[in-house]
Amino acid sequence: MVPVSPNGGFKKQILRNFSTFLRNKKKRDDDEDSGVEVYCRENESKSEKRNQEKVPRLQVSSGFSWDVTLYNLKTSVAGEMKSSTDSEDEEGEEETKIKKAKKDQQETQTKMQVANPNQPPQSVHEFERLVISSPNNSANWIQYIDYHLQATDLEQARAVAERALQTIYFREEQEKLSVWVAMLNMENTFGTEETLQKVFERAIQYNDPLKAFLNLVDIYIKSEKFKEAEDLYKNMVKRFRTEKSVWWKYATFLLKQGQSEATHRLLQQALKCVPDKEHVDLISKFAQLEFRMGDTVRAKALFESTLSSYPKRTDIWSVYIDMMVKYGSKKEIREIFERVIHLSLAPKKIKFFFKRYLEYEKTQGNANTVQAVKEKALKYVESKGSVTTT
Numbered sequence: 001m002v003p004v005s006p007n008g009g010f011k012k013q014i015l016r017n018f019s020t021f022l023r024n025k026k027k028r029d030d031d032e033d034s035g036v037e038v039y040c041r042e043n044e045s046k047s048e049k050r051n052q053e054k055v056p057r058l059q060v061s062s063g064f065s066w067d068v069t070l071y072n073l074k075t076s077v078a079g080e081m082k083s084s085t086d087s088e089d090e091e092g093e094e095e096t097k098i099k100k101a102k103k104d105q106q107e108t109q110t111k112m113q114v115a116n117p118n119q120p121p122q123s124v125h126e127f128e129r130l131v132i133s134s135p136n137n138s139a140n141w142i143q144y145i146d147y148h149l150q151a152t153d154l155e156q157a158r159a160v161a162e163r164a165l166q167t168i169y170f171r172e173e174q175e176k177l178s179v180w181v182a183m184l185n186m187e188n189t190f191g192t193e194e195t196l197q198k199v200f201e202r203a204i205q206y207n208d209p210l211k212a213f214l215n216l217v218d219i220y221i222k223s224e225k226f227k228e229a230e231d232l233y234k235n236m237v238k239r240f241r242t243e244k245s246v247w248w249k250y251a252t253f254l255l256k257q258g259q260s261e262a263t264h265r266l267l268q269q270a271l272k273c274v275p276d277k278e279h280v281d282l283i284s285k286f287a288q289l290e291f292r293m294g295d296t297v298r299a300k301a302l303f304e305s306t307l308s309s310y311p312k313r314t315d316i317w318s319v320y321i322d323m324m325v326k327y328g329s330k331k332e333i334r335e336i337f338e339r340v341i342h343l344s345l346a347p348k349k350i351k352f353f354f355k356r357y358l359e360y361e362k363t364q365g366n367a368n369t370v371q372a373v374k375e376k377a378l379k380y381v382e383s384k385g386s387v388t389t390t
Contacts, residue, residue, distance in 0.1 A: 121147070135167045138178035145182055154190050161186070165206075177207050181215045188219050210240055214249070221253065229253065241273040248285040255293040263294065280306055284316055291323045299323065314349050321356065330364060341376065347384055354380070 120143055121127045127144040134140050141164035148157035164179045180203040187196040203212040213236050220229035233250040240246045247270035254263045267286050274282055283306050290299035303320045310316065317340050324333050337357040341350060354377045361369040 131164075131167070136169050136172050136175055138164065138168065138172075138175040138182075141168075141179055142182045145186065149186065149190065154186075157186060157190075158183075173207070177211060177215075180207055180212070181219075184216055184219055188223060188225075210243065210246075213240070214246075217249075217253075226257065230257075237269075237273075242275060244270070244274050244278050244282045244285070247274065247282065248289065251286055251289055252293070255289055260294050263289070264298075280310055280313060280316065284319055288319065288323060291327050296327050300328075311343060312345060314345065314352075317353070318356075325360070333360065333364075341380070350380065 121130055124147075127140075127147060130140050131137075131144060141160065144160050145157045145164075148154075148160060161179060161183045165176060168175050168179065170176075180199075183199050184196065184203065187199050191199075200212065200216055203216075213232065217229050217232045217236070220226070220232060230253070233246075233253060236246050237250060247266065251263050251266050254260075254266065263286070267283070270282060271279055283302055287299045287302035287306070290296070290302065303316070303323070307313065307316055307320065317336075321333070321336055321340075324336055337353065337360070340353045341357065343350070354373070358370065358373045358377070361373050
């Protein structure tokens with residue numbers, strides 16, 4: 001119990017006790033606040049750790065700067081945007097360069113084709129442009145066919161050939177025939193005998209049959225199918241028996257195959273089929289073949305027998321001289337010239353043979369032989385002049 005002081009000490013004592021009470025209370029409040037703060041901070045620390053584990057951290061390419069300002073931040077963002085834009089620009093420029101290179105290449109090829117029109121096209125697009133620009137040119141179509149054959153695309157080559165036949169104007173018969181011949185060659189080389197015969201039958205139907213036969217037999221010979229060629233010739237001399245060209249072409253084939261006896265028999269057969277007016281020319285053709293590939297003795301015999309029957313055929317005399325100049329002796333050639341200049345022919349024709357005789361002596365003779373021919377020519381002119389005067 002607090003003692004009471006009669007002199008006012010009681011009031012002072014109360015004030016001291018109240019001040020002590022306030023100090024103690026403040027101290028207790030401070031202690032309690034400190035505990036709560038520590039507890040709260042620990043809870044916040046644990047919460048932050050959990051959040052850090054859950055949320056991925058931002059990856060920064062460079063170290064964090066504590067002195068970043070708004071200006072610096074704007075500059076950095078602008079730099080990144082510029083870098084991205086530059087990257088996109090570089091990709092766009094690369095694409096532009098590739099496109100420009102392709103365009104330049106195409107322009108260069110076009111210029112080269114214009115500068116060198118003989119250069120064949122190198123692609124389907126170029127061939128299409130070529131045949132569209134010149135649809136009636138068979139050579140372009142044949143190149144297009146060959147392009148596919150080189151690529152071993154037989155079906156596409158056939159399709160192009162059919163297109164050519166449908167596209168070329170019907171009056172361009174020779175151009176169409178060239179395509180038919182190309183088709184025959186194609187089937188002979190890459191097709192079968194059956195496909196070849198089918199094309200051949202169509203070619204006979206749409207073209208001159210004789211031309212179709214002659215082209216196919218040439219194809220057989222060039223591909224060394226000699227049996228097929230001979231069989232076709234036998235068919236031709238039956239189908240075109242009045243055509244002398246078929247007979248002497250067949251004779252040429254036989255002589256090249258070394259069948260001289262068969263050639264002799266063929267001439268006798270031909271003379272029975274060919275019209276009489278064609279006999280002299282046919283015999284002359286056979287005689288020339290004998291000079292070139294057969295027996296020269298038989299060749300001379302054919303010419304001599306023909307000229308004995310037709311002595312005024314100066315065209316046969318001229319051919320005979322030509323053959324003898326190539327394959328005969330000088331003595332034989334001079335004998336023929338002497339015979340022909342003494343024939344009863346028109347002066348104009350005799351003058352022609354004198355001129356040939358003189359040219360031959362200038363190249364193959366000497367001054368004496370040349371002078372001898374000149375004297376003979378002068379004597380002939382004088383004899384004709386005296387006859388005219390008389």
